[in-house]
Amino acid sequence: MLEQDQPVVDALEKSDNPGSKLLTMQQASPQREILHGKRILVTRTREQAGVLSERLRTLGALPIEFPTIRIVPPQDWETLDRALATLFPGAVEKDDYHECPYSWLVFTSANGVNICCERLLELGYDLQAMCKVRVAAIGPATAAALTRYGIRADLVPEVYIAESVAAALIHDVRQRGESLEGQRILLPRASEARKVLVTELQQAGASVDEVTAYTTCQRPGRAGLG
Incomplete structure (x- = not known):
């Protein structure tokens, strides 16, 4: 690896x-x-x-x-389910998408990939039928997790932190002669994740839909560490 x-x-x-x-x-x-x-x-x-x-x-x-x-999945799946369903045009009741509403799908951990992909499979979606959306992964482990589900990461920054994801994404868009202004980004991740990624993408003009995919909890009996 x-x-x-x-x-x-x-x-x-x-x-x-x-x-x-x-x-x-x-x-x-x-x-x-x-x-x-x-x-x-x-x-x-x-x-x-x-x-x-x-x-x-x-x-x-x-x-x-x-x-x-x-890693604890959401207690209520409704918000995540609805967000993920929009990646499959026509899958959302009363919302007949003919195109994917998102320009980017961004994962900041392998946990997020696993939770989202397993949930989609559980709901009966074919991951290969996902609409044309560019996918960003925070690092090689996250990209590898995507690969296991047959999804290729279009963007992996050289430094594996949230700030670098934002910078790499903005650079990629500009290199293609585009702008993030008005583009929608789906960001399924941990409930306790830092806000810097959302802030920097919004400052670049993007509309970011941040959805809780899981929560990181301390294991019982491990409070003495640290």
Whole structure:
């Protein structure tokens, strides 16, 4: 998943959830045992810890998986369901879309991808029948999650933070001789996500529909950490 000369921090693709921390270290060398003997606490969700732990093992580390968070889907799916349905023209009652109402679909985490795609499949949608909308992913892990559902990310910024998503999206639009003015962007993400992405896109003239796809909660009994 990662090239040998990428920094280890790439393995911890940053989400824009409060409390998300990057592992800061120097550029990883191609040497297999660069982290030999180091014990590293992996606090990601149980479902996501495995990939990172395996990568750390290849670098000689001793990962200790201790999930401190869990991903909770919406209690009420109505808002998310309706937003996602607009990606499939004609699927929304009383709203006969002949074109996709959105110019961009932006994902800021693999969790958002998984929640949205699994929900669409559960509702019987064919993901390959999605309307022509450009898709942005915050980083390679999110793009990889999209690929698993047969969706290609049209835009992945070089730095995996919300600010870079906004900058890359604005740059991409300008490179194509267009403007974000009046364009609609669908942003399904965590309820506690930072507002900087929405703010910067709106300042560029876009209309952003921010929809809660999940909530990041602390796992019971893990309050003592930090």
